[in-house]
Amino acid sequence: MKNYYTITAFTENTPGVLYRIADLFLRRKINIESLTVSEVKNEDQSRFTIVVFAQADMVEKITKQLYRIIEVVKVIDSVDTDLVAREIALLKVSANKMEQRKEIEHLVSITPFTRIIEVKKNFLILEKTGTEKDINDFYDLMKPFGIKEFVQSGRIAVFR
Numbered sequence: 001m002k003n004y005y006t007i008t009a010f011t012e013n014t015p016g017v018l019y020r021i022a023d024l025f026l027r028r029k030i031n032i033e034s035l036t037v038s039e040v041k042n043e044d045q046s047r048f049t050i051v052v053f054a055q056a057d058m059v060e061k062i063t064k065q066l067y068r069i070i071e072v073v074k075v076i077d078s079v080d081t082d083l084v085a086r087e088i089a090l091l092k093v094s095a096n097k098m099e100q101r102k103e104i105e106h107l108v109s110i111t112p113f114t115r116i117i118e119v120k121k122n123f124l125i126l127e128k129t130g131t132e133k134d135i136n137d138f139y140d141l142m143k144p145f146g147i148k149e150f151v152q153s154g155r156i157a158v159f160r
Contacts, residue, residue, distance in 0.1 A: 004033070005059045006078045006085065006157055009048040012071040013039060020069050021048060028062060030054050034087075036154035045073060051155050078159070085157035089135045090117070091126045094146035104145055111138060123148055 011017045018037060025032055034051035052059065059077050066075045095101040104124055108114050111128070118125040128138045135152060 002053055002055050004051060004053055004080065005056075006080070006083055006155065007048075007050040007052065007059065007063065007066070008076045008078065008157070009050065009066055009072055010040065010074040011046050011048065011069070012073065013044050013046045014071055017046065017069070017071045018048075020071075021050075021066065024062065024065055024069070025050075025052070028058065028065075030058065030062065034154035036156055038156075049155055049157055076159070078157075082160055083157040084160060085131065085155050086129055087132055087135055087153050087155055089128045089139070089150065089152040091128065091139065091142055091147055092149035093124050093126060093142050094122065094148055095124045096122055100145060104142070107141060111141070114138065 009021065011021075022032070022035075030052055032050055033053055034049075036049045038047050039045070040047050052062075054062075063075050063077045066072050093104060095104055101124065104126075105116065108116055108126060113129040113134075115127050116124055117127050126142070128135050130138075132155070139147070139150065
């Protein structure tokens, strides 16, 4: 049975590692749902957070194959219950009328981890942090106002 898995790989911080990791998934025909890469502070390493929708045995094979990449130091595969995970989204929402703007501001004020980043004459730029579900729910909440632009980050996560 397929599930969402988060694979965390710690690598040496060198050029070409991203290509080799992505190529490994490509060869196995596994789609990467989300990929976030960041530098590990005070170490010359990078942290890859990779979300895939796959079967457990395939994730196990990929994890073992990641270790074959010379720059890979450590790999951990996890299910969502093992992690605290968040994403961030920016939404540009139409706000042409004052009552529309006030309603959006009210919804932002009662929605946890949401704030207004920028106010312009015809639109507001909103920031939402949360799980993928939280962001999707907020997107649906803002859809009636007219979303002009939407961008969502990949997952970042820490282990419980």
